[in-house]
Structure formats: structure tokens, C-alpha cells
Amino acid sequence: MNTHAQIRLAVGFGFALAIGLVVGFGGTNVRAQPGDVDWNGVVLSTHHVSGTVHYLEGRGGNIGLSIGDDGVVMIDDQFGPLADRIRETINRISNGNIRFLINTHVHGDHTGGNENFAAMGVPIVAQDRVRDRLAATQPAGALPVLTFSEDLTLNLNGDPAHVIPMPPGHTDGDSIIHFVESDVIHTGDMFRTVAFPVIDRNNGGTLAGTIEALGLLAGMAGPNTKILPGHGVVAGRADVIEFRDMVITVADRVEELVKQGRSYAEVVAANPTREYQDKWGDPERFLTAVFAELGGAG
Numbered sequence: 550m551n552t553h554a555q556i557r558l559a560v561g562f563g564f565a566l567a568i569g570l571v572v573g574f575g576g577t578n579v580r581a582q583p584g585d586v587d588w589n590g591v592v593l594s595t596h597h598v599s600g601t602v603h604y605l606e607g608r609g610g611n612i613g614l615s616i617g618d619d620g621v622v623m624i625d626d627q628f629g630p631l632a633d634r635i636r637e638t639i640n641r642i643s644n645g646n647i648r649f650l651i652n653t654h655v656h657g658d659h660t661g662g663n664e665n666f667a668a669m670g671v672p673i674v675a676q677d678r679v680r681d682r683l684a685a686t687q688p689a690g691a692l693p694v695l696t697f698s699e700d701l702t703l704n705l706n707g708d709p710a711h712v713i714p715m716p717p718g719h720t721d722g723d724s725i726i727h728f729v730e731s732d733v734i735h736t737g738d739m740f741r742t743v744a745f746p747v748i749d750r751n752n753g754g755t756l757a758g759t760i761e762a763l764g765l766l767a768g769m770a771g772p773n774t775k776i777l778p779g780h781g782v783v784a785g786r787a788d789v790i791e792f793r794d795m796v797i798t799v800a801d802r803v804e805e806l807v808k809q810g811r812s813y814a815e816v817v818a819a820n821p822t823r824e825y826q827d828k829w830g831d832p833e834r835f836l837t838a839v840f841a842e843l844g845g846a847g
């Protein structure tokens with residue numbers, strides 16, 4: 550650790566202490582993590598979406614919550630150091646009985662609390678491939694106990710939850726969850742409102758799967774369906790279609806450039822994401838993946 554990191558850590562701890570004195574320490578397993586995250590400083594808030602469905606915003610992916618007489622169906626869990634405070638926040642708006650926790654995909658900002666919630670007795674549900682990939686890096690206690698390769702339905706709170714495996718887009722273990730009565734779809738990270746798509750090729754994500762999955766999502770949604778993205782704010786079908794059209798337009802432009810034998814630097818110079826950057830920000834990670842997927846070299 551260099552001197553600057555030590556100073557940041559010291560400042561961060563002082564800040565955490567100050568917050569702790571004001572609001573009380575929120576849990577016992579908060580510890581320093583790479584990146585010097587001040588976990589006690591992370592603000593957790595819940596928002597009602599529609600019907601039984603709420604979401605919890607904190608740090609990492611949006612946590613979906615179906616809440617009713619049967620208890621809670623939870624989608625994703627952010628990070629381990631937040632688990633106790635996430636649990637307390639869920640308890641405040643429910644009867645506290647978390648019946649199932651679904652992982653939409655493998656990434657640590659969606660599964661980082663798995664071990665903590667499993668230790669609380671919550672069964673974790675995910676695609677077979679999510680368990681396989683988690684098993685490479687996580688202890689047995691963090692792994693999903695109920696896995697699937699085809700659709701399944703959780704029948705709780707009078708609001709059937711269709712858990713649907715998607716084509717390999719963001720990763721090869723993506724699932725979306727459609728709460729039928731509430732008419733809300735939690736998409737995980739195959740759809741986001743705040744950035745260009747992440748195609749995580751190291752975890753089996755593909756461009757073709759991203760386009761196909763967004764088309765399926767748009768086809769599944771009705772005009773009034775609320776779309777709860779992995780990151781960002783509640784959206785609708787038109788937003789999914791706009792996002793998919795953007796991906797197709799950019800992919801078409803990049804494909805044309807790759808056919809002409811252009812290098813990655815030349816593709817960047819041609820700026821194939823020009824009209825989209827105001828809305829979705831820095832395209833670099835997306836462009837790199839699209840270029841590689843379409844056979845670009847150099």
C-alpha cells in the first residue's frame with residue numbers, strides 16, 4: 550500500500566467513525582475492502598415500483614424485492630459488507646422472511662452478499678452456469694443451492710415470478726425475472742439505463758446474445774410493463790427498444806469498418822457511438838467488445 554492509499558484509508562475510517570457516531574454502527578462484518586470503500590457511508594434506500602415489487606438501491610446492482618404475506622423474494626444482493634444493513638432495510642418494509650434469493654448473473658456487485666445471506670438460511674437460486682462460475686472463486690457457502698437451465702416459477706405473494714434464462718449477452722448465466730401480477734421485469738445487467746452494454750466475454754457474454762436478449766425482453770414487455778434494470782432507474786419497453794436499436798446501429802457501423810480492415814484505433818476515430826455518448830457515456834468497453842466479437846484485429 551502506498552502512502553496515498555494509507556492516507557485515504559485513514560480519512561475513510563475517520564469518516565466512517567463520524568457517521569457511526571451519528572447513526573450507529575450497522576453490522577459486525579464491515580471490513581476494509583480493495584478500493585477503500587466506506588461501507589458504512591453507503592446510503593441504502595428502497596423504492597416502490599408496482600404491486601408487490603420494490604427495489605433497494607445501495608452500491609452495486611439494484612436489488613429487486615417482491616413483498617407480501619408469504620415473505621420476500623429477493624433478486625441480487627450487492628456486497629457482503631452491506632449484507633446486515635440490507636437485511637435490516639428489507640425487514641423494515643416486510644415481515645422479514647426472505648424465502649428465496651435469485652442471482653441474475655455471476656458478477657460480484659450482484660452476488661457479493663451470497664455467503665452472508667446463505668448463512669442467514671436464505672436459499673439461493675441461479676442458472677447452473679452461475680453456480681459453476683461462482684464455484685471457481687467463491688466458498689461453498691456462497692453458491693446457489695437451487696439451479697436451473699430452463700424457466701422456473703416461484704409462486705409467492707400472489708405474484709408468480711417467472712425466472713427466465715436469457716441468451717448469453719452480458720454473461721452466459723443471465724436471467725430475468727418477470728413478476729406477472731405486478732407487471733415488473735428485473736433484467737439484471739443485460740439492460741441498463743446508465744451506460745452502454747457490458748458484454749463480458751470472459752464470462753461468456755456475446756454481442757449476438759445481447760441483441761437477441763434485448764429483443765426477447767422487448768417482446769415480453771407490454772406497454773405498461775415496468776423494467777427494473779441491473780443499474781439505473783425504472784424504465785419501460787420503449788427504453789429497451791431504443792437501447793437495442795443503439796446496439797444494432799453501432800454493431801452495423803463497426804462491422805462495416807472491420808470489413809474494410811480498419812484497426813481498433815481507426816474504429817474509435819470513426820466514432821461509431823457519436824450520437825449516443827450524451828446518454829450512455831464512455832463507449833470504450835462496449836466498443837472493445839463489439840470490435841473483438843466482429844472479428845476485428847489490430
Ligand SMILES: [Zn+2]
Nearest residue numbers: 654656719738
Ligand atoms: Zn454485471
